[in-house]
Amino acid sequence: MGFEEYKGIWVVAEASEGRSTEPAQELLTVAKELSAKLGQSISAVVLSGTSDDTTSTETLLGQLGADTVYSIKHDLLAQYQSQLYTKALSDLILAKKPNIVLFSGTPTAMDYAPRVTVRIGGGLMSNVSELSVNDNGELDGVKSCLAESMLVSYRTDKARPQMATVRGKSYATGQPDANRNAVVEVVTPELSADLAKTRLLEVQAGDTAKKKLEDADIVVSGGRGLQSAEQFVLVENLAAQLGAAVGASRAVVDAGWRPHSEQVGQTGKTVSPKLYIALGISGAIQHLVGMRTSGTIIAINRDAEAPIFKTADFGIVGDVFDVVPALVDALKKEGSPVSV
Amino acid sequence: MNIVVFIKQVPDNTKLKPEQLGEAGIPREGVEMMVNPFDEYALETALRLKEAGGEGSKVSIISLGSGSAKDVVKKAIAAGGDEAFLLTDPVFLEGDNTATALALANAAKTLVPDHHMLLFGQTSLDDGTSQTGPKVAELLEYPSLTACKNAEITGESTLKIMRETERGVEFHEMTLPGVICMMKCDYELRTANIKGVMKANKTQIPVKTPADLGLSSEQVGANASTTTLTRLWQRPEKSAGIKVEEADPTVAVEQLLGFLKTQKVL
Structure with missing residues (x-):
């Protein structure tokens, strides 16, 4: 040739x-x-x-x-x-x-x-x-x-x-x-x-203290199950405890609770962290395409029939408002940083 | 401002059944089709630029695809597009993104010679290469910006463009003509009103072949492609995981921590 x-x-x-x-x-x-x-x-x-x-x-x-x-x-x-x-x-x-x-x-x-x-x-x-x-x-x-x-x-x-x-x-x-x-x-x-027919005018660097979604080894994402923008703090608390990045489903981005830069899925980011934790996310295919190649997938959702449980390696059927605080407490007691 | 928007018809992945994901290729027959999601934002951005551009601005739609792509083109007209062209020929469908970029660059030059900018969706849901837009720009010797989330007119031939990259949010000035590839934007997509739908029904959609675009047989399909596909298969389904239905959250959490330890993530 x-x-x-x-x-x-x-x-x-x-x-x-x-x-x-x-x-x-x-x-x-x-x-x-x-x-x-x-x-x-x-x-x-x-x-x-x-x-x-x-x-x-x-x-x-x-x-x-x-x-x-x-x-x-x-x-x-x-x-x-x-x-x-x-x-x-x-x-x-x-x-x-x-x-x-x-x-x-x-x-x-x-x-x-x-x-x-x-x-x-x-x-x-x-x-x-x-x-x-x-x-x-x-x-x-x-x-x-x-x-x-x-x-x-x-x-x-x-x-x-x-x-x-x-x-x-x-x-x-x-x-x-x-x-x-x-x-x-x-x-x-x-x-x-x-x-050069384009010229950079300005850069607004993101919050550098925050983990970048696409670089993170652990991602904690929240969906509509969080019920309001204020209660999304639950996701942030768990993410902080794990040193993880925060993600969001399209539903909560479209509702204006979270910025698009945090959206995981079809019209957002595709992530593949070692550990992905989905909180109150039902698992529509548009979300799954953005995270299905993650190493270990954990789901917490009230609805036992939610499709996210088909993709999760470990799922808890339960209310995020009960389970997540208990998880944060247990991790605090555990005291051991995550080894990913 | 004369704006060209490229729109692709793709399979609706939310409606695909596992048996449709065979080795034969990306299913395009007998499946529900839709507008490529990012192309909807390219169209919305184009319509906003047209409104801002004032009198005499127009939005032209070009789609390369099978005859059924007429559906997505009509939808774009209904939403506010002014004219549309369909690039339909079996040989077009045999090309990869290099061949497609050549066809689209020629289409923009010959069908809308007075264009100021070309808008694309950031990536397509089916092939997902994210290459076509920048390649068209290179062929036409235009500037290009990808991962864009907003564009506004700032002068006779300049745009201010917002994009999101690994560095954060960036603002760029582009001297036109140029190529812009749109991600999901913060604004809402418009829906067509009845007047738009009636206009779309009346609009003739000219069908163009390689010859109409001045492309020889060497410049289309497999002959103009730079990649060779060897195999296509369904991503293996994950085996079912553990599902805990436990009323006491502390017990459920204990089991979860135990699982994470066996997985060596804790």
């Missing part, structure tokens, strides 16, 4: 504006698996502004498995902008011809990865939860479709590089090896400000 000249496995990290590179660290776990199978080296690409200090990120990416770090730096990359990031990364891909390029599943990566693939003529698998190398040495990806009810296996075998965005938490971050060092190569892209 004439793809022999494409070599190497890349993982991409956006490191400007204080973005976490944790999602990219997860990518190195699967990159190592692919590297072992293909016998190809791993490179991490870090995009950031000239004045962003990325030294510790680069060191960590090396310790987690990257052989080379391409640190793409430019003043115009100090703020994420799709057309500038697309050009900076596309130019490097065209110059170096990697075989595989992996992006994290963050809103930022998903914003520009599709543009990159059009620009360089490759294919992109979206939001995959599993990657493997098939007998022909091609990259196979598995993703869910039809609102999480089906799984599809597919590949981007018609062009190189083979690219994918990887759903967060599909792979655990590996242990850094303090003896590993990546070769860091600073790359200066050719960019000009007039390429």
Whole structure:
């Protein structure tokens, strides 16, 4: 097929504006698996502004498995902008011809990865939860479709590089090896400000004390069974006790009790924490699609027939107003932090 | 302001039966279909921008799909859309999002050449790739913003756009023409009134083929796709869990804590 000249496995990290590179660290776990199978080296690409200090990120990416770090730096990359990031990364891909390029599943990566693939003529698998190398040495990806009810296996075998965005938490971050060092190569892209047809005006950072729903290991969600916005404090109390993020069903978001940023489900967020606790949530399919891949699912609901009990690993048929305070008390007595 | 909204007809997942989720592919025949949920917010945003844009503004609807997609297009007209086009041809349905993006980019250029912005839903319920909007933008060399929750007109050719990302709520200025992909917004969706429904019933929906969009056989369907599907299967159902019906909450909680310990989450 004439793809022999494409070599190497890349993982991409956006490191400007204080973005976490944790999602990219997860990518190195699967990159190592692919590297072992293909016998190809791993490179991490870090995009950031000239004045962003990325030294510790680069060191960590090396310790987690990257052989080379391409640190793409430019003043115009100090703020994420799709057309500038697309050009900076596309130019490097065209110059170096990697075989595989992996992006994290963050809103930022998903914003520009599709543009990159059009620009360089490759294919992109979206939001995959599993990657493997098939007998022909091609990259196979598995993703869910039809609102999480089906799984599809597919590949981007018609062009190189083979690219994918990887759903967060599909792979655990590996242990850094303090003896590993990546070769860091600073790359200066050719960019000009007039390429950018959007401009960031303002960022309102969320409450930083609050756990982010999509990053949390434990999520406690509440539904209509909480009966009012005020009584949602029950959900917050349990979440606080567990160090969990707060989620909500569509019904309570539509009722205005909680912001849309907390909505779990079809028109909200898809989460996959290790522990998901659904309080007073009946379990309409629109909610289930947002949480059914969670590790352990607990449901507390008054209605013994509620569909949520079909998805729950452990369910308590009971009133949230009785059970949740008892649970909070028991956890306080237990005193042991949760070990997820 | 001339606004194009792309609308997709998708299976209504709340009405699907397990036996319809076979290896044959995403079911599209013999199942109830609906408007892709995020596309409803794209349409609502477009209608609001049209109202704000004043005299001479219009909303054009484009849908790529089978003949039955006419239903969702008519609904969009009833809600306030001005005109609509249906891209229907068996070969269109064989394409992945790369092929679809090429068809939609060409459709926007040829069918609504005087457009100022293109609106999409953030992702589709069936394929769920979230790629089509940014790919259309790249093909047309337009700016694009995804994960958007609001858009307002701030000048002759500028919009202020609110989006939600891992950093929080962001506000951006976009120079038009451009592509915007909408998430669920904080505003309510409008429902069609009787006048709208009557208008929709009278509106002719032109059907366009690849040739009408200037696309050769190399530029559509599998030939223009960059992915190959190898297998499709139903997500395995979880086995039934434990259900405690216990009048004393402290006893129920004790059992729950015991369970969490066996699962090693406590």
